[in-house]
Amino acid sequence: MNKDLEKNDFDSTIEGFCKCGTSLDRHAGLGCLYRPASPIKYEPIDVCDVVRHVPSGENWVVACIDGDRLYWAGYPFGGSAALSDCQLVTKASAEDRQKLLVKLSELTGFEVPILRARVRLTKRAPDAAPRPPFLDRLRARRG
Numbered sequence: 518m519n520k521d522l523e524k525n526d527f528d529s530t531i532e533g534f535c536k537c538g539t540s541l542d543r544h545a546g547l548g549c550l551y552r553p554a555s556p557i558k559y560e561p562i563d564v565c566d567v568v569r570h571v572p573s574g575e576n577w578v579v580a581c582i583d584g585d586r587l588y589w590a591g592y593p594f595g596g597s598a599a600l601s602d603c604q605l606v607t608k609a610s611a612e613d614r615q616k617l618l619v620k621l622s623e624l625t626g627f628e629v630p631i632l633r634a635r636v637r638l639t640k641r642a643p644d645a646a647p648r649p650p651f652l653d654r655l656r657a658r659r660g
Protein backbone atom coordinates (compact mmCIF):
# COMPACT_ATOMS: atom_id res chain seq x y z
CA MET A 518 0.00 0.00 0.00
CA ASN A 519 1.34 3.42 -0.88
CA LYS A 520 1.02 5.42 2.33
CA ASP A 521 2.23 8.73 0.86
CA LEU A 522 -0.30 8.69 -1.95
CA GLU A 523 -3.06 7.91 0.48
CA LYS A 524 -2.04 10.68 2.84
CA ASN A 525 -1.97 13.27 0.06
CA ASP A 526 -5.35 12.12 -1.16
CA PHE A 527 -7.07 12.48 2.16
CA ASP A 528 -5.11 14.86 4.36
CA SER A 529 -7.76 17.58 4.23
CA THR A 530 -10.70 15.29 4.85
CA ILE A 531 -12.27 13.53 7.79
CA GLU A 532 -10.60 10.22 8.34
CA GLY A 533 -12.51 7.43 6.69
CA PHE A 534 -14.21 9.71 4.18
CA CYS A 535 -13.39 10.73 0.64
CA LYS A 536 -13.41 14.42 -0.28
CA CYS A 537 -16.69 13.84 -2.10
CA GLY A 538 -18.32 12.96 1.22
CA THR A 539 -18.64 9.25 0.59
CA SER A 540 -17.27 7.06 3.34
CA LEU A 541 -14.38 5.01 2.03
CA ASP A 542 -16.02 1.74 2.88
CA ARG A 543 -18.92 2.74 0.64
CA HIS A 544 -16.63 4.01 -2.07
CA ALA A 545 -15.54 0.66 -3.39
CA GLY A 546 -16.34 0.23 -7.05
CA LEU A 547 -17.51 3.81 -7.44
CA GLY A 548 -15.08 6.35 -8.80
CA CYS A 549 -15.48 10.08 -8.23
CA LEU A 550 -13.63 13.32 -9.00
CA TYR A 551 -11.17 12.71 -6.20
CA ARG A 552 -10.36 9.08 -6.42
CA PRO A 553 -10.64 6.19 -8.86
CA ALA A 554 -12.94 3.26 -8.22
CA SER A 555 -11.35 0.85 -5.79
CA PRO A 556 -13.27 -2.40 -5.90
CA ILE A 557 -10.78 -4.38 -3.86
CA LYS A 558 -8.88 -2.10 -1.52
CA TYR A 559 -11.53 -1.34 1.07
CA GLU A 560 -14.23 -3.91 0.54
CA PRO A 561 -13.63 -7.03 -1.48
CA ILE A 562 -16.69 -8.18 -3.39
CA ASP A 563 -18.26 -11.15 -1.65
CA VAL A 564 -21.27 -13.44 -1.85
CA CYS A 565 -24.64 -11.64 -1.84
CA ASP A 566 -23.20 -8.22 -2.74
CA VAL A 567 -24.82 -6.48 -5.68
CA VAL A 568 -22.40 -5.66 -8.47
CA ARG A 569 -22.68 -3.91 -11.80
CA HIS A 570 -21.33 -5.85 -14.73
CA VAL A 571 -19.90 -2.93 -16.68
CA PRO A 572 -19.86 -4.41 -20.22
CA SER A 573 -23.56 -5.37 -20.09
CA GLY A 574 -24.72 -2.67 -17.67
CA GLU A 575 -26.56 -5.31 -15.64
CA ASN A 576 -26.71 -5.53 -11.85
CA TRP A 577 -26.12 -8.96 -10.39
CA VAL A 578 -26.27 -10.59 -6.99
CA VAL A 579 -22.96 -12.37 -6.38
CA ALA A 580 -23.20 -16.12 -5.81
CA CYS A 581 -19.47 -16.77 -5.60
CA ILE A 582 -16.06 -15.30 -6.26
CA ASP A 583 -13.55 -17.81 -7.55
CA GLY A 584 -10.17 -16.33 -8.39
CA ASP A 585 -10.76 -13.78 -11.15
CA ARG A 586 -14.29 -15.05 -11.90
CA LEU A 587 -17.52 -13.76 -10.46
CA TYR A 588 -20.53 -16.11 -10.46
CA TRP A 589 -23.97 -14.55 -10.38
CA ALA A 590 -26.95 -15.84 -8.42
CA GLY A 591 -29.47 -15.31 -11.22
CA TYR A 592 -30.38 -17.16 -14.39
CA PRO A 593 -28.68 -19.01 -16.01
CA PHE A 594 -27.31 -20.32 -12.73
CA GLY A 595 -23.67 -21.30 -12.69
CA GLY A 596 -22.66 -18.57 -15.13
CA SER A 597 -19.69 -16.34 -14.49
CA ALA A 598 -17.94 -13.24 -15.75
CA ALA A 599 -14.56 -11.61 -15.24
CA LEU A 600 -14.38 -10.15 -11.74
CA SER A 601 -12.46 -7.18 -13.15
CA ASP A 602 -15.54 -6.25 -15.24
CA CYS A 603 -17.69 -5.92 -12.10
CA GLN A 604 -18.02 -2.99 -9.71
CA LEU A 605 -19.50 -3.16 -6.26
CA VAL A 606 -22.89 -1.45 -6.03
CA THR A 607 -24.30 -2.57 -2.69
CA LYS A 608 -22.53 -4.38 0.12
CA ALA A 609 -24.64 -7.15 1.63
CA SER A 610 -25.08 -7.49 5.37
CA ALA A 611 -23.40 -10.44 7.06
CA GLU A 612 -26.86 -11.85 7.84
CA ASP A 613 -28.05 -11.73 4.25
CA ARG A 614 -24.77 -13.22 3.06
CA GLN A 615 -25.15 -16.09 5.48
CA LYS A 616 -28.74 -16.70 4.35
CA LEU A 617 -27.71 -16.82 0.70
CA LEU A 618 -24.82 -19.18 1.49
CA VAL A 619 -27.22 -21.54 3.25
CA LYS A 620 -29.65 -21.33 0.33
CA LEU A 621 -26.89 -22.05 -2.18
CA SER A 622 -25.48 -24.93 -0.15
CA GLU A 623 -28.89 -26.59 -0.11
CA LEU A 624 -29.29 -26.56 -3.88
CA THR A 625 -28.68 -29.78 -5.74
CA GLY A 626 -25.95 -29.63 -8.34
CA PHE A 627 -22.25 -29.21 -8.74
CA GLU A 628 -21.99 -25.63 -9.90
CA VAL A 629 -19.06 -23.74 -8.42
CA PRO A 630 -21.22 -21.44 -6.21
CA ILE A 631 -22.98 -24.42 -4.63
CA LEU A 632 -19.74 -26.25 -3.88
CA ARG A 633 -18.09 -23.11 -2.53
CA ALA A 634 -21.05 -22.29 -0.30
CA ARG A 635 -20.96 -25.80 1.18
CA VAL A 636 -17.23 -25.58 1.86
CA ARG A 637 -17.58 -22.14 3.40
CA LEU A 638 -20.40 -23.17 5.73
CA THR A 639 -18.57 -26.32 6.75
CA LYS A 640 -15.43 -24.38 7.56
CA ARG A 641 -17.33 -21.91 9.67
CA ALA A 642 -19.35 -24.43 11.62
CA PRO A 643 -16.71 -25.25 14.29
CA ASP A 644 -16.35 -21.56 15.18
CA ALA A 645 -20.05 -21.03 15.61
CA ALA A 646 -20.76 -24.23 17.54
CA PRO A 647 -20.36 -24.19 21.31
CA ARG A 648 -17.58 -26.34 22.64
CA PRO A 649 -18.91 -29.80 23.42
CA PRO A 650 -18.95 -30.24 27.20
CA PHE A 651 -17.34 -33.67 27.01
CA LEU A 652 -14.07 -32.04 25.98
CA ASP A 653 -13.97 -30.14 29.24
CA ARG A 654 -14.65 -33.29 31.19
CA LEU A 655 -11.88 -35.09 29.32
CA ARG A 656 -9.42 -32.34 30.17
CA ALA A 657 -10.47 -32.27 33.79
CA ARG A 658 -9.94 -35.99 34.09
CA ARG A 659 -6.48 -35.74 32.58
CA GLY A 660 -5.44 -32.73 34.63
Ligand SMILES: [Zn+2]
Pocket residue numbers: 535536537538539544548549550551552
Ligand atom coordinates in the same frame (compact mmCIF):
# COMPACT_ATOMS: atom_id res chain seq x y z
ZN1 LIG B 1 -15.18 10.28 -3.61
